[in-house]
Amino acid sequence: MAKKPAPKPSRSGATGLQNPTNPQQRTYSIPDWRAERPDFRIEQVRGPGSPDDAGVASAGVGEGESVRYVVHGDLSAPAPPVRESKYLTREQHIELYRWMLLNRRMETALENLYKQGKVVGGVYIGLGQEACSCASAMALRKDEWLGPMIRNQGAMLVKGFSARDIMMQYMAKAGSPTFGKDASSHFGDIHERHVVSPISTLGDLIPVLTGVALGARLQGRNIAVMTWIGDGGQSTGVTYEGLNFAAVQKLGLVLFVENNIWAYSTPTDQQFLCKDLAERAIAYGIPGLIVDGTDACQVYDAAHEACERARRGEGPTLIEAKMMRMKGHAIHDAAQYVPRPLFDYWTRRDPIARFENYLVNVKKWLTADDNAKLIADVERQLEEDREFAVNSPMPDAASTPLETWCDGCHEIKLTYDVPRYPNEHKDAALKKHEAAVHLK
Amino acid sequence: MPEVTYLEAIRQGIWEEMERDPAVFCIGEDIGIYGGAFKVTEGFVHRFGPERVIDTPIAESAIVGAAFGASLTGMRPVAEFQFMDFIGCAFNQIVNMVAKAHFRWGAPAPLVLRGPSGGGVHGGPFHSQNPEAYFVHTPGLKVVCPATAYDAKGLIKSAIRDNNPVVFFEHKFLYRRIKEDIPTGDFTVPLGKARIAREGKHVSVITYAAMVHTALEAAEKLAKEGIELEVIDLRTLLPLDRQAIADTVKKTNRVIILHEDVRTGGIAGEVVAIINEEAFDYLDAPIVRITSKDTPVPFSPPLEEWFLPNAGDVVREAKRLVSY
Numbered sequence: 001m002a003k004k005p006a007p008k009p010s011r012s013g014a015t016g017l018q019n020p021t022n023p024q025q026r027t028y029s030i031p032d033w034r035a036e037r038p039d040f041r042i043e044q045v046r047g048p049g050s051p052d053d054a055g056v057a058s059a060g061v062g063e064g065e066s067v068r069y070v071v072h073g074d075l076s077a078p079a080p081p082v083r084e085s086k087y088l089t090r091e092q093h094i095e096l097y098r099w100m101l102l103n104r105r106m107e108t109a110l111e112n113l114y115k116q117g118k119v120v121g122g123v124y125i126g127l128g129q130e131a132c133s134c135a136s137a138m139a140l141r142k143d144e145w146l147g148p149m150i151r152n153q154g155a156m157l158v159k160g161f162s163a164r165d166i167m168m169q170y171m172a173k174a175g176s177p178t179f180g181k182d183a184s185s186h187f188g189d190i191h192e193r194h195v196v197s198p199i200s201t202l203g204d205l206i207p208v209l210t211g212v213a214l215g216a217r218l219q220g221r222n223i224a225v226m227t228w229i230g231d232g233g234q235s236t237g238v239t240y241e242g243l244n245f246a247a248v249q250k251l252g253l254v255l256f257v258e259n260n261i262w263a264y265s266t267p268t269d270q271q272f273l274c275k276d277l278a279e280r281a282i283a284y285g286i287p288g289l290i291v292d293g294t295d296a297c298q299v300y301d302a303a304h305e306a307c308e309r310a311r312r313g314e315g316p317t318l319i320e321a322k323m324m325r326m327k328g329h330a331i332h333d334a335a336q337y338v339p340r341p342l343f344d345y346w347t348r349r350d351p352i353a354r355f356e357n358y359l360v361n362v363k364k365w366l367t368a369d370d371n372a373k374l375i376a377d378v379e380r381q382l383e384e385d386r387e388f389a390v391n392s393p394m395p396d397a398a399s400t401p402l403e404t405w406c407d408g409c410h411e412i413k414l415t416y417d418v419p420r421y422p423n424e425h426k427d428a429a430l431k432k433h434e435a436a437v438h439l440k
Numbered sequence: 441m442p443e444v445t446y447l448e449a450i451r452q453g454i455w456e457e458m459e460r461d462p463a464v465f466c467i468g469e470d471i472g473i474y475g476g477a478f479k480v481t482e483g484f485v486h487r488f489g490p491e492r493v494i495d496t497p498i499a500e501s502a503i504v505g506a507a508f509g510a511s512l513t514g515m516r517p518v519a520e521f522q523f524m525d526f527i528g529c530a531f532n533q534i535v536n537m538v539a540k541a542h543f544r545w546g547a548p549a550p551l552v553l554r555g556p557s558g559g560g561v562h563g564g565p566f567h568s569q570n571p572e573a574y575f576v577h578t579p580g581l582k583v584v585c586p587a588t589a590y591d592a593k594g595l596i597k598s599a600i601r602d603n604n605p606v607v608f609f610e611h612k613f614l615y616r617r618i619k620e621d622i623p624t625g626d627f628t629v630p631l632g633k634a635r636i637a638r639e640g641k642h643v644s645v646i647t648y649a650a651m652v653h654t655a656l657e658a659a660e661k662l663a664k665e666g667i668e669l670e671v672i673d674l675r676t677l678l679p680l681d682r683q684a685i686a687d688t689v690k691k692t693n694r695v696i697i698l699h700e701d702v703r704t705g706g707i708a709g710e711v712v713a714i715i716n717e718e719a720f721d722y723l724d725a726p727i728v729r730i731t732s733k734d735t736p737v738p739f740s741p742p743l744e745e746w747f748l749p750n751a752g753d754v755v756r757e758a759k760r761l762v763s764y
Contacts, residue, residue: 145512182544190512190547197545199536207502208537211509218465218491218515238533241499245506248497404539404579406548406603412463414514419462423489430455431483432448438477438522439561439612 028282032290035080040073042267075345082358085297087304099134101378103154106163120172126151128326131296131351139303145212147196147205147227160193164385173392180395202233206242213251219416224307226254232263247284252310260325278320293321294351441621446614449589453596467494468520477522500529507551521555525569538605539580548603556612564739570701575607576678582606583678587652589620594629611649632676634684640670643758644688647698648674658754686718693724694761703731725764728757
């Protein structure tokens with residue numbers, strides 16, 4: 001019998017194993033670092049009760065028939081322990097904890113400002129998602145770039161923006177990073193912090209961050225670039241176009257798919273059919289990974305490994321971080337459509353409570369006193385920022401830069417280096433030709 | 441001076457800018473080994489290498505998004521749309537991500553988004569459009585439509601050097617049909633300035649792109665009857681040269697606005713409004729618009745002929761204006 005040829009190395013990062021019993025098939029596996037694999041399903045049902053009475057199918061309180069969400073599945077398990085990090089130093093653990101605290105407390109302060117009528121428009125809260133914003137951003141180097149989504153304000157803090165910057169954005173102040181021209185997390189910084197401003201439509205940052213990595217590569221650097229997309233946002237076409245482009249060009253995009261179950265009021269069961277969004281990585285030919293988005297150590301380790309791959313020129317990674325959005329889409333949304341058992345399950349998995357417990361009780365790297373001091377220090381800094389932001393002036397059109405064109409106001413500066421092109425052929429001249437064309 | 445086609449002029453312009461500035465690179469579909477659907481980038485990949493002349497998947501949103509991202513690191517991308525009819529596939533990236541970036545967060549986007557537009561080549565509804573109006577309507581962009589080989593070269597160079605996103609419409613009918621003597625060496629044509637394509641005194645025709653040549657054809661015919669047409673080639677549609685528009689109206693007092701784009705929402709309406717604001721008292725007759733019909737571009741040659749404006753339309757309207 002002829003010897004089977006050795007399998008060619010796959011150029012795809014999503015390495016598939018040839019099925020030994022059926023050589024026509026390949027099987028893939030997506031690593032899953034979680035300590036638990038909850039299996040629940042959210043269903044739209046019609047039943048007795050009011051629309052606000054979301055709960056398990058057996059609940060039948062109230063009058064009338066309404067359509068609402070119910071959750072099926074065992075949601076009784078307690079929170080698992082935090083997975084020990086392979087990469088974070090002790091100091092970095094504490095730094096990460098501080099960022100998460102700052103993220104959480106800043107958003108509480110924003111909520112209070114909103115209730116005091118000091119905010120223009122709405123507030124977007126990333127409650128329950130602080131580990132995913134902060135731990136991931138910490139894996140980037142100072143000269144690498146990220147593009148946050150609306151709930152990744154923690155990442156902007158890690159990258160060097162202050163709580164007052166974000167507060168002034170929400171209060172539409174003249175001193176905000178956009179001079180009052182845009183709201184919430186819609187700001188960035190090209191030169192110092194390397195943050196790309198998001199826009200309101202979803203998935204659009206994915207090709208943009210890919211392009212940042214392209215620009216860096218043309219300047220001789222393989223960098224990691226990072227952005228996030230939600231379980232809802234990843235449905236858009238531009239998500240596909242951008243990630244596919246990053247994959248085929250092997251550009252170092254670290255993409256966190258933040259599966260927080262709710263896209264505004266739409267649960268994942270109405271968003272896609274896949275079991276896990278990380279499976280999509282197979283289709284792009286890139287590595288995929290599932291992590292517990294409420295475990296800061298898992299998030300950091302995943303980000304770190306993906307960034308290292310990116311820096312080695314091995315291309316993008318798709319990391320699905322599982323968590324839940326613990327408040328509504330925005331502050332006006334009470335999210336009463338969320339079934340109560342689901343809410344309780346994820347409350348037990350608060351990323352900050354878990355990490356605090358880990359640092360104080362498991363690793364004993366913080367005494368109760370250290371912890372209290374740390375929290376007080378965060379609060380003190382926030383109060384300073386809040387005072388500053390509240391007392392700062394509103395913009396005045398006459399003194400705000402409102403031009404739509406840059407006609408010499410900026411210098412277009414190369415971030416890294418003069419571009420180098422290894423395959424240039426300087427002696428090739430521009431020749432005339434008369435080749436066949438598409439339409440005459 | 442060497443005689444080059446409109447297409448060759450664009451090729452030279454991009455090539456020279458790439459030799460001049462290492463930050464300039466090309467990105468688009470089939471622009472590498474194939475040299476582009478119309479061969480605008482033929483030979484580029486051999487000279488500059490595939491890292492600098494990048495063939496992309498069929499993903500216009502990714503092309504524009506990635507070009508923008510690269511521009512944030514200081515690069516100057518020249519992104520090609522195989523046909524400008526496909527620019528709609530990137531509409532959100534252009535209008536929301538790119539056009540608003542400088543205003544919102546101080547991120548200038550030095551991109552050129554270029555490609556072939558226009559009809560008269562039996563291309564049908566999806567290979568013949570003039571989508572410029574969507575982008576003239578978007579603050580933050582610049583929109584350029586050259587009509588001559590000289591301007592095509594000078595304007596593509598200016599567009600590449602501009603710190604703002606420039607949507608650059610190359611009229612495909614003109615690609616190989618017009619040939620001019622153009623100077624060698626570096627020269628640029630400024631954005632935002634119209635040009636007097638033909639001096640005249642009886643009627644002004646304000647126009648751009650392929651219709652400039654239609655207007656000049658009509659001018660030849662009218663000259664035999666003693667009617668001297670002035671033809672203004674706008675060249676840049678955003679920003680429009682208000683001064684040039686006002687000046688020609690003040691000179692002739694009778695105006696035709698001619699464009700190949702459809703009538704409703706085409707920029708002729710914008711030019712009429714500008715004339716109203718800048719030179720109303722100088723008008724001796726209502727302003728006339730000559731445009732394509734308000735339909736998609738039909739495919740079959742007799743139908744496309746019905747759809748498009750022609751020199752006969754200009755002759756007829758000019759005579760009517762002269763005797764108003």
